[in-house]
Amino acid sequence: MYVPTGDPVRSESRTESCTADTATALAALLADVVGVDHVPGDSDFFRDLGADSMVMARFCARARKRTDLPAVSMKDVYRHPTADSLAAALTRDAPPSTSPQPPLPAAAPPPAERHTDPSPPRTPVRAGTARYLLCGTLQLLAFLAATYAAAFAAAEGYEWAGAGAGVLDVYLRAVLVGAVGFAGLCLAPIVAKWTLIGRFTAEEFPVWTLRYVRWWLVRTLIRTSPARLFVASPLYPAYLRALGAKIGRDVAILSVHIPVCTDLLTIGDGTVIRKDVRFSCYRAHDGLLQTGPVTLGRNVLVGEQSVLDIHTAMGDGSQLGHASSLHTGQTVPAGARRHGSPAEPTGTDFRTVGPAASSTARKLRYTAGQLLVLLLVSLPLATGALGILVAALPHLHTPFGADSAPAFTSGSFYLGALAASFVLFFGSALAGLLVQGLLPRLLRLGLKPDTVYPLHGRHHALQRAVTLLTNRRLYTTLFGDSSAIVPYLRYLGYDLGRVTQTGSNFGSEVKHDSPFLSSVGSGTMVADGLSLLNAEYSATSFRLTRVAVGAHSFLGNRIAYPAHARTGDNCLLATKVMVPVDGEPRENTGLLGSPPFAIPRTVLRDTRFRELEGPGELPRRLAAKNRHNAVTAGLYLAARWTHLFLLTLLALGAKALHPTLGVSAIALAAVLALPCTVVLFVLVERASTAFKAQRPLYCSIYEPAFWRHERFWKMASLHHMRILDGTPFKNVVGRLQGARIGKRVFDDGCAFPERTLLAIGDDSTLNAGTVVQCHSQEDGAFKSDRTVIGDACTLGVGAFVHYGVTLADGAQLACDAFLMKGEQVPHGARWTGNPARPLTTG
Numbered sequence: 158m159y160v161p162t163g164d165p166v167r168s169e170s171r172t173e174s175c176t177a178d179t180a181t182a183l184a185a186l187l188a189d190v191v192g193v194d195h196v197p198g199d200s201d202f203f204r205d206l207g208a209d210s211m212v213m214a215r216f217c218a219r220a221r222k223r224t225d226l227p228a229v230s231m232k233d234v235y236r237h238p239t240a241d242s243l244a245a246a247l248t249r250d251a252p253p254s255t256s257p258q259p260p261l262p263a264a265a266p267p268p269a270e271r272h273t274d275p276s277p278p279r280t281p282v283r284a285g286t287a288r289y290l291l292c293g294t295l296q297l298l299a300f301l302a303a304t305y306a307a308a309f310a311a312a313e314g315y316e317w318a319g320a321g322a323g324v325l326d327v328y329l330r331a332v333l334v335g336a337v338g339f340a341g342l343c344l345a346p347i348v349a350k351w352t353l354i355g356r357f358t359a360e361e362f363p364v365w366t367l368r369y370v371r372w373w374l375v376r377t378l379i380r381t382s383p384a385r386l387f388v389a390s391p392l393y394p395a396y397l398r399a400l401g402a403k404i405g406r407d408v409a410i411l412s413v414h415i416p417v418c419t420d421l422l423t424i425g426d427g428t429v430i431r432k433d434v435r436f437s438c439y440r441a442h443d444g445l446l447q448t449g450p451v452t453l454g455r456n457v458l459v460g461e462q463s464v465l466d467i468h469t470a471m472g473d474g475s476q477l478g479h480a481s482s483l484h485t486g487q488t489v490p491a492g493a494r495r496h497g498s499p500a501e502p503t504g505t506d507f508r509t510v511g512p513a514a515s516s517t518a519r520k521l522r523y524t525a526g527q528l529l530v531l532l533l534v535s536l537p538l539a540t541g542a543l544g545i546l547v548a549a550l551p552h553l554h555t556p557f558g559a560d561s562a563p564a565f566t567s568g569s570f571y572l573g574a575l576a577a578s579f580v581l582f583f584g585s586a587l588a589g590l591l592v593q594g595l596l597p598r599l600l601r602l603g604l605k606p607d608t609v610y611p612l613h614g615r616h617h618a619l620q621r622a623v624t625l626l627t628n629r630r631l632y633t634t635l636f637g638d639s640s641a642i643v644p645y646l647r648y649l650g651y652d653l654g655r656v657t658q659t660g661s662n663f664g665s666e667v668k669h670d671s672p673f674l675s676s677v678g679s680g681t682m683v684a685d686g687l688s689l690l691n692a693e694y695s696a697t698s699f700r701l702t703r704v705a706v707g708a709h710s711f712l713g714n715r716i717a718y719p720a721h722a723r724t725g726d727n728c729l730l731a732t733k734v735m736v737p738v739d740g741e742p743r744e745n746t747g748l749l750g751s752p753p754f755a756i757p758r759t760v761l762r763d764t765r766f767r768e769l770e771g772p773g774e775l776p777r778r779l780a781a782k783n784r785h786n787a788v789t790a791g792l793y794l795a796a797r798w799t800h801l802f803l804l805t806l807l808a809l810g811a812k813a814l815h816p817t818l819g820v821s822a823i824a825l826a827a828v829l830a831l832p833c834t835v836v837l838f839v840l841v842e843r844a845s846t847a848f849k850a851q852r853p854l855y856c857s858i859y860e861p862a863f864w865r866h867e868r869f870w871k872m873a874s875l876h877h878m879r880i881l882d883g884t885p886f887k888n889v890v891g892r893l894q895g896a897r898i899g900k901r902v903f904d905d906g907c908a909f910p911e912r913t914l915l916a917i918g919d920d921s922t923l924n925a926g927t928v929v930q931c932h933s934q935e936d937g938a939f940k941s942d943r944t945v946i947g948d949a950c951t952l953g954v955g956a957f958v959h960y961g962v963t964l965a966d967g968a969q970l971a972c973d974a975f976l977m978k979g980e981q982v983p984h985g986a987r988w989t990g991n992p993a994r995p996l997t998t999g
Contacts, residue, residue: 180244214979230994335536425455482973513698637665678708918948
């Protein structure tokens with residue numbers, strides 16, 4: 158054990174000597190990684206040596222393998238970007254030992270702050286192949302039974318509604334059928350939960366077992382329930398109470414991620430859970446399904462895109478900032494404020510809007526209005542549109558019998574289906590585009606910025622309608638990653654100033670609360686996953702505020718950008734960064750992590766393509782990119798139309814066979830819809846890469862290799878895979894898409910865009926909301942590389958893994974962690990945080 162000498166001079170001299178030795182060793186190691194003869198101790202890693210995060214990740218990985226050097230993380234490197242300063246920081250925090258005795262134990266944190274090890278060592282649980290296959294078989298049978306029941310109800314309801322005498326009678330019958338069907342879909346999860354599970358308790362059990370099948374069925378029904386349409390409504394907490402949750406009065410839940418193990422959820426009066434928060438009260442870990450409580454006291458605030466792991470709690474009046482997380486065992490004391498991943502103390506006040514008057518009568522009126530619009534307008538219109546479609550094809554009314562040929566053997570059947578799908582797809586797409594440009598502009602007239610309105614009133618309904626109408630995935634995917642996204646966002650109401658057209662100003666995933674209060678500065682580029690937080694909420698009120706993103710900046714993936722962000726021009730906001738809302742405005746810098754810290758705005762290696770962006774070369778390359786993107790958009794529309802054509806064929810075929818086969822015809826069509834969808838999009842996706850595996854890239858966004866990658870993004874489809882979460886069938890489809898996926902992998906909702914660049918080992922566990930992204934774009938440079946996840950690895954809820962990463966067998970990544978590009982996680986290691994670093998235990 159290291160014991161300080163009684164002589165302060167000798168002690169200081171020994172520390173300085175250790176620091177010098179460490180700095181020399183670090184500089185020599187970095188020189189070998191960078192490929193130079195010598196690295197001066199005061200040379201900046203990024204500015205002077207031109208290293209980037211990938212190079213420094215390799216440096217950190219090699220340093221961690223050296224027993225004579227302290228462990229180095231990417232956060233250390235960015236905070237101390239010279240060998241001298243890094244050595245000083247590392248040796249100051251970890252003085253050298255002079256004997257092999259173990260160090261003194263660290264002081265235990267106070268009970269209210271204790272953060273237990275989220276994944277203590279245990280004997281791993283592995284499902285055999287037989288149990289894995291049996292689970293998949295039972296899940297398939299459950300899907301077939303649910304499909305048949307839904308088909309029977311839909312057929313009976315449609316026929317009864319269509320048998321009405323006159324338009325009014327048909328309409329009233331359609332309203333009644335819609336009401337009964339909607340109620341049935343909402344009640345099914347409640348009945349299944351209380352019948353198959355009873356009350357959820359804190360426990361753990363292996364996946365791929367009979368116990369798991371019952372849990373999966375309930376989880377699937379809850380997640381697909383139409384009750385999510387009532388997010389931010391008084392109906393939503395009431396629905397969760399029916400599922401067993403303990404929820405107080407005046408609770409505002411704005412997240413669409415419905416909690417599953419609801420008996421373990423406790424929310425006190427006046428609490429606000431903002432957008433995109435994950436608080437499911439369960440997680441998967443190393444082959445086990447673990448459930449545990451999430452307890453929120455009174456008047457608690459949980460910020461946007463945060464994650465609450467199991468066994469977490471927040472006291473009365475406490476706050477958790479946006480893009481933050483509570484890990485297993487963490488609690489926040491009453492009145493305390495926390496931010497970061499994992500959460501740590503902060504003085505920032507995240508409450509931005511005060512309360513407003515609320516009453517039970519107001520909530521009842523709002524709820525009644527929502528139900529009336531749904532039952533009297535939306536559902537009857539959907540039923541009527543289907544009736545008009547069928548009536549437009551009179552040849553389908555000829556029954557299929559012994560003396561007549563089936564309708565689907567004639568060419569007119571397919572021409573009719575082709576015409577119907579064409580009109581339905583392109584007609585609805587054009588109509589939706591017109592509605593987006595007109596109706597929200599009328600609705601916004603009833604809303605004033607920077608004005609506090611009560612929840613569950615007329616203004617709240619107007620705001621929800623504007624948000625719903627202007628956030629449509631079809632259009633952002635169609636126009637994103639191309640020059641067309643700029644006029645589209647302006648059409649919605651964005652203020653983009655004098656745009657510097659790059660052809661990739663925005664990705665294909667961008668959302669907002671109000672497009673009319675969203676501003677993005679000139680020359681700024683945005684990757685996928687930007688969420689502009691124009692609406693600020695308390696438990697009883699909301700306010701709309703302008704969100705302004707600075708000029709000449711770059712925003713990475715998965716960023717929640719608040720209205721009061723303290724970032725200005727020329728900023729690099731890294732993936733999953735927590736955008737600061739206090740302190741001096743940050744300009745001409747980069748920000749990384751949660752909580753955020755400064756990094757270089759750019760490095761020399763990312764400027765190698767600047768010659769392609771010169772005044773003579775850029776217009777020519779941009780025009781070529783626009784032509785390529787236009788063809789890609791056309792292919793995207795054709796693929797979606799083909800999908801609708803296939804579904805139309807199935808629907809009309811079921812209609813033609815219904816007189817003979819009865820409800821079995823409709824059930825068969827519904828069952829075939831999923832495999833047809835999967836096969837179609839697998840073929841479309843693989844065709845976009847000429848049925849070849851993708852290769853690592855390092856290129857400019859103005860090179861054809863990047864344009865082809867953009868085409869792949871647009872043609873690939875991730876959303877239809879969600880129904881397969883938690884089943885063996887998702888692994889099968891992933892392999893068809895080109896991913897190398899091992900045996901018995903448990904995938905509860907992981908997204909990996911570049912499938913052919915990914916390898917996942919046997920018995921790994923991928924939680925809901927995780928992303929394994931094998932690419933990155935920074936300004937005009939694009940990079941992609943392979944990622945390898947070993948056997949029996951675990952990715953926590955909401956974790957994000959970048960490209961060029963290797964996780965050795967048994968590695969674990971905690972919830973909401975961000976594993977940066979190039980990182981190498983050793984065998985059995987546990988990493989946590991944003992950016993991720995090795996978990997230390999004291």
